[in-house]
Amino acid sequence: MLIAPNSTRFLDELENAEHCVVFLSLDALRRSLADAGPRLLSKPVVILSDGHSLANDYLVEAVRLHWRFGGKYxxxxxxxxxxxxxxxxxxGHPAHAELQRIATLGGSMVMPLEEALACKxxxxxxxxxxxxAxxxxxxxxxxxxxxxLERACTPSSDDAKELERLAKMGSLGHQHILKLQPQSRWPIANEVERRLQDFDCLLRDLSLRAAELTVEVATKTLRSFDDYQDxxxxxxxxxDSFLSALSLRGDILLVLNEAMLQKYFDLCRRCSxxxxxASNLVVVASKLCQREPGVIPPLFQFLAAHLSPVALNSTFAFCAGELPVSEEHFLALADSMRSFADDTIMALLLTSLIRIKPAWLMKSKVLKRFNRLLSSNQxxxxxxxxxxxxxxxIEVSANITDRFRAAVLELDKARALSIIADEAEFTKVDVRKWMDSLRALSNELRELGVRVSDLDGLGLDAANRQLAAIIFSDATAAEQLRVSGLLDDHDAMNAVALNLxxxxxxxxxxxxxxxxxxxITPLKIRGNSxxxxxSNACSTATELPQIDGPLVSVIMSAFNPDMSLMEAALSSVSNQTWRNVEIFxxxxxxxxxxxxQIARLVAKFNQAELIRLSTNAGPYVGRNLALRRAQGEYIAIQDADDWSHPQRFAAQIEYLSRNPAxxxxxxxxxRINGAGLVALEGQFEVFGxxxxxxxxxxxVFRDVGDFAAVCSRGDIEMRDRIMAYYGYQxxxxxxxxxxxxFAGSQTLSHRALAEKGPHxxxxxxxMARRPDLNSLRRDGVPLRLSHQVQIPVGLRPATTRLA
Incomplete structure (x- = not known):
C-alpha cells in the first residue's frame, strides 16, 4: 500500500509500483481499510512525501526493511x-538504526497498516x-x-494545544525500553540490548567510589550524560555522587581533555x-589555570557560584601570585577576577604583573582589565x-561609554560633557548600544541635564537623535524632530518622543x-511624575462592572518603598473589577x-494582611511564606511601586479559563520614570x-515547588522552570x-544587576543549561529541589524569620 499525498507523479519511476494499492491521503486509506482484519494490519504502508526525491528502488527497499524489522514499527x-x-x-539524520519517541509523518518511510490507521x-x-519509532x-x-520538513512540522508558537500534546510525549527513556515485551523486541534486539547495556554500564560507573575512577571511565561517563539526560x-x-567523587580526583581532572573538563564544570553547575x-576543586585551581585558556572561565564561573567570598578570594589570590604561562591565560584569569574577585585581589594581580610581566602593561587590552581600581579604595x-x-x-584604556556612565551615576555633568567632547573616540562607538546601556538611568540623565545638542559633534542621524531625545528626556530635541516632520509616522517610538x-x-x-x-478600557499616560x-490612569478606567469568581491571592513585597507609590499599588489591586481578592x-x-508606615497603610485595606520579615532576604522568600497562607485558586504578583489596571485580574483569569494548557x-x-515619561525596554521597545x-x-506550585530562594531574578527562574516542566505553551x-x-536605577532588578551583575x-x-523536565511531568513525578537550578552564592538571601 502507498500513501502519496497530493500527487502520483512518482509512481512511474518507482520499481514495483504497479503491485501497490495507492491512496492519496491517510483519510482515504482509513475509509477503505477501517475494518481490516489481523492479517492486513501488519502489511506495509509506504509513505511518499510530496516534493521529496526518491531512488528507483525506494518501494522495494521500504518493504524489505519493513519485514526485516518484523512488520511492527x-x-x-x-x-x-x-x-x-x-x-x-x-x-537530523541518524548514523545508525536507533529508537526514538516521536516520528514525523513526512519523514516516515514505511509503517504497518495498524499504525497508519491510528495516524491523524x-x-x-x-x-x-x-x-x-x-x-x-x-x-x-x-x-x-x-x-x-522541519518548517512544516514545527508547531506555531501560538498553537498551545499542539504544543501541549507534544510536551506530554516526553522522550524515550530507559524505563520505556525495559517495559517492551520480549516478543515485540526481537526485530530491534541489537539496538535495545545496546541501549540497555550502555545504561547499565553508566549506572555502574556512576556508582564508583573516587578511588575506583580512571581517566577512561571519567571520559566515557561524562560523554554519556547527554545520551541519557532524561x-x-x-x-x-x-x-551527583559521580560528579562529587570526580572532584576528589585532581589527578584525573588535570589530564582530562579540555572539552571533557569544560563539560564537567558545566554538569557541576546543575549538581545538588x-x-x-567547589570546595574540593580549590586545591587544584591554580594547576588547572595552567591548562588551556578555555578551561579558566568555566572553572571560575563555577567556583564563583559556589564558594564563599573569602574562599573564592583566597583562591584568586593564590592564582594571582603565580601568573599564567601566556598572555592569553592571563587575560582569561584577569577577566574572571574582574567579574568575581574583590578590589584587593585585583590590586594584587596588578602587583604581580608589574613584578613579573611589566611588558604586558604596554597593551590596552591588559590595562582595561584593571578599570575597576580607578573607583575603588585600592x-x-x-x-x-x-x-x-x-x-x-589604566584610565586611558577604559571604554569611553563606561566612563560616561560612571559620570552620570556620580551626577558629574562637567565630566560627562568632557567625555562627550572627545569626538574622535566617540566615532568608534555604536550609538544604539551606548543608548541601551543608559536606559535604566533616565532619572539620573534628566537630573544631570545633558541635552541632545551636547552630542552635535557626534553626527547623529535622525533615528539616533530621536533615541537620544527619549533616553535623555530632552523635550526640546523631540520638538525639533516634530517640527521637521520626523515624528509623523504612527509608531510607538514616535509616540514616546511626542509624549516628552x-x-x-x-x-x-x-x-x-x-x-x-x-x-479592556485603554489607559492614558498623563502626568509630571x-x-x-x-493617579490619572485610575481616572481613565472608572465605573467598570464588577465580576464575581474564584479567589485571587495577591502577593506584594516591599522594602523601604516609596509610600505614595505603594499606596497607589495597593489601591490598584484592591479596586479590581474582579472582586474576590485577598492581599498579602x-x-x-x-x-x-x-x-x-507600611503597617499603617496596610491596615487601611480590609483585604490585606501584613507579613514582616526580620532580615532582608529579597522578595521571593517572603512570597513563599505568603504562598503558605494563600487560599486563592490564582496567585497574582504585584510590585509595591507598580500600578495594575482595574481589569488586569479579570483579563488574566479569562485567558487562563480559555487556555487550559x-x-x-x-x-x-x-515603564514610567520619575518625570512621568515613558522609559524604554530592552531593544528599545515601549511595551515590555x-x-x-x-x-x-x-x-503550579504543587508541581514545580516554591520560588527559588534568591535575591533577584526569581520570577524569571520560575517562568523558566514552568516551561521546562510543562512546556513552552x-x-x-x-x-x-x-x-x-516605576522605572529607576534603584529598583530591585537594576540594583542587583549593578551590584551583583556577574552573579x-x-x-x-x-537557567539556560536546565534540560527539559517534561518527562517527569509525563510520568507524574513532581519536581524536587535537586531538579532545580543552583543559586550562586552571591544571590542567596540571608536566613530570615517572621518578625
Missing part, C-alpha cells in the same frame, strides 16, 4: 527531537502506538528537504552537591606603590489599538520608620512583557498593557 528516515522548554523541533492527517508529529539511515532526505533526571543522586565540589594603594602614571594608563512635550495623542491611540479587540501618571503584603525587613499568564507593561505582571494557577502572554511600572549572569546561564 514505524521506520523513520529522520531523527526527531522536540524541546518542550523552547517549543522547537530539530530534525493534522498531526505532523506523533508517537506510534507501540511507544516508539525506529530511525534508520537508509534513503536520507537532502538538507533542503530536511529543512522544509533518564538521569530519575537517578540524579547517582549522577555543587558547593562541596586606587590610593596603587598610586602610593607605583605612581600616578600607571593609573593614567506633553503630546500624548499618538501614544493614547497606540494603546487604544492594542485594547481594541478586547473589553510617576505618581501623577498612576510582605515587608522585607524595612527600616523601623518605614515598617511602621497555560499555567501562568503575564501581560504587557509600560516582564514577569512582574504574572498570574499563576495555584496548582505553559507560559502565556497577553498583548494588553495592564501594568504601569545574575551566572544564574541566567544556569
Amino acid at each position: 514505524v521506520l523513520s528516515r529522520v531523527r526527531c527531537e522536540y524541546e518542550a522548554k523552547s517549543g522547537k523541533l530539530q530534525l 492527517d493534522e498531526e505532523h508529529l506523533f508517537v506510534p502506538t507501540i511507544g516508539f 525506529v530511525c534508520i539511515p537508509q534513503h536520507p532526505l537532502t538538507e533542503t528537504e530536511l529543512e522544509e 533518564d538521569l533526571l530519575f537517578r540524579f543522586e547517582l549522577a 552537591e555543587a558547593d562541596s565540589i 586606587r590610593h594603594v596603587v598610586e602610593a606603590q607605583f605612581g600616578q602614571e600607571i593609573l593614567d594608563k 512635550s506633553g503630546n500624548g495623542e499618538m501614544l493614547d491611540s497606540i494603546i487604544a489599538e492594542k485594547c481594541a479587540a478586547s473589553t 510617576t505618581l501623577d501618571v498612576f 503584603v510582605v515587608d522585607d525587613a524595612s527600616d523601623v520608620d518605614k515598617a511602621n 497555560a499555567q501562568v499568564v503575564a501581560s504587557e507593561h509600560i 512583557d516582564g514577569p512582574m505582571t504574572s498570574m499563576f494557577r495555584v496548582e 505553559a507560559v502565556a502572554h497577553l498583548p494588553l498593557p495592564l501594568v504601569l511600572c 545574575v549572569r551566572l544564574f541566567r546561564a544556569n
Whole structure:
C-alpha cells in the first residue's frame, strides 16, 4: 500500500509500483481499510512525501526493511527531537538504526497498516502506538528537504494545544525500553540490548567510589550524560555522587581533555552537591589555570557560584601570585577576577604583573582589565606603590561609554560633557548600544541635564537623535524632530518622543489599538511624575462592572518603598473589577520608620494582611511564606511601586479559563520614570512583557515547588522552570498593557544587576543549561529541589524569620 499525498507523479519511476494499492491521503486509506482484519494490519504502508526525491528502488527497499524489522514499527528516515522548554523541533539524520519517541509523518518511510490507521492527517508529529519509532539511515532526505520538513512540522508558537500534546510525549527513556515485551523486541534486539547495556554500564560507573575512577571511565561517563539526560533526571543522586567523587580526583581532572573538563564544570553547575565540589576543586585551581585558556572561565564561573567570598578570594589570590604561562591565560584569569574577585585581589594581580610581566602593561587590552581600581579604595594603594602614571594608563584604556556612565551615576555633568567632547573616540562607538546601556538611568540623565545638542559633534542621524531625545528626556530635541516632520509616522517610538512635550495623542491611540479587540478600557499616560501618571490612569478606567469568581491571592513585597507609590499599588489591586481578592503584603525587613508606615497603610485595606520579615532576604522568600497562607485558586504578583489596571485580574483569569494548557499568564507593561515619561525596554521597545505582571494557577506550585530562594531574578527562574516542566505553551502572554511600572536605577532588578551583575549572569546561564523536565511531568513525578537550578552564592538571601 502507498500513501502519496497530493500527487502520483512518482509512481512511474518507482520499481514495483504497479503491485501497490495507492491512496492519496491517510483519510482515504482509513475509509477503505477501517475494518481490516489481523492479517492486513501488519502489511506495509509506504509513505511518499510530496516534493521529496526518491531512488528507483525506494518501494522495494521500504518493504524489505519493513519485514526485516518484523512488520511492527514505524521506520523513520529522520531523527526527531522536540524541546518542550523552547517549543522547537530539530530534525537530523541518524548514523545508525536507533529508537526514538516521536516520528514525523513526512519523514516516515514505511509503517504497518495498524499504525497508519491510528495516524491523524493534522498531526505532523506523533508517537506510534507501540511507544516508539525506529530511525534508520537508509534513503536520507537532502538538507533542503530536511529543512522544509522541519518548517512544516514545527508547531506555531501560538498553537498551545499542539504544543501541549507534544510536551506530554516526553522522550524515550530507559524505563520505556525495559517495559517492551520480549516478543515485540526481537526485530530491534541489537539496538535495545545496546541501549540497555550502555545504561547499565553508566549506572555502574556512576556508582564508583573516587578511588575506583580512571581517566577512561571519567571520559566515557561524562560523554554519556547527554545520551541519557532524561533518564538521569530519575537517578540524579547517582549522577551527583559521580560528579562529587570526580572532584576528589585532581589527578584525573588535570589530564582530562579540555572539552571533557569544560563539560564537567558545566554538569557541576546543575549538581545538588555543587558547593562541596567547589570546595574540593580549590586545591587544584591554580594547576588547572595552567591548562588551556578555555578551561579558566568555566572553572571560575563555577567556583564563583559556589564558594564563599573569602574562599573564592583566597583562591584568586593564590592564582594571582603565580601568573599564567601566556598572555592569553592571563587575560582569561584577569577577566574572571574582574567579574568575581574583590578590589584587593585585583590590586594584587596588578602587583604581580608589574613584578613579573611589566611588558604586558604596554597593551590596552591588559590595562582595561584593571578599570575597576580607578573607583575603588585600592586606587590610593596603587598610586602610593607605583605612581600616578600607571593609573593614567589604566584610565586611558577604559571604554569611553563606561566612563560616561560612571559620570552620570556620580551626577558629574562637567565630566560627562568632557567625555562627550572627545569626538574622535566617540566615532568608534555604536550609538544604539551606548543608548541601551543608559536606559535604566533616565532619572539620573534628566537630573544631570545633558541635552541632545551636547552630542552635535557626534553626527547623529535622525533615528539616533530621536533615541537620544527619549533616553535623555530632552523635550526640546523631540520638538525639533516634530517640527521637521520626523515624528509623523504612527509608531510607538514616535509616540514616546511626542509624549516628552506633553503630546500624548499618538501614544493614547497606540494603546487604544492594542485594547481594541478586547473589553479592556485603554489607559492614558498623563502626568509630571510617576505618581501623577498612576493617579490619572485610575481616572481613565472608572465605573467598570464588577465580576464575581474564584479567589485571587495577591502577593506584594516591599522594602523601604516609596509610600505614595505603594499606596497607589495597593489601591490598584484592591479596586479590581474582579472582586474576590485577598492581599498579602510582605515587608522585607524595612527600616523601623518605614515598617511602621507600611503597617499603617496596610491596615487601611480590609483585604490585606501584613507579613514582616526580620532580615532582608529579597522578595521571593517572603512570597513563599505568603504562598503558605494563600487560599486563592490564582496567585497574582504585584510590585509595591507598580500600578495594575482595574481589569488586569479579570483579563488574566479569562485567558487562563480559555487556555487550559497555560499555567501562568503575564501581560504587557509600560515603564514610567520619575518625570512621568515613558522609559524604554530592552531593544528599545515601549511595551515590555516582564514577569512582574504574572498570574499563576495555584496548582503550579504543587508541581514545580516554591520560588527559588534568591535575591533577584526569581520570577524569571520560575517562568523558566514552568516551561521546562510543562512546556513552552505553559507560559502565556497577553498583548494588553495592564501594568504601569516605576522605572529607576534603584529598583530591585537594576540594583542587583549593578551590584551583583556577574552573579545574575551566572544564574541566567544556569537557567539556560536546565534540560527539559517534561518527562517527569509525563510520568507524574513532581519536581524536587535537586531538579532545580543552583543559586550562586552571591544571590542567596540571608536566613530570615517572621518578625
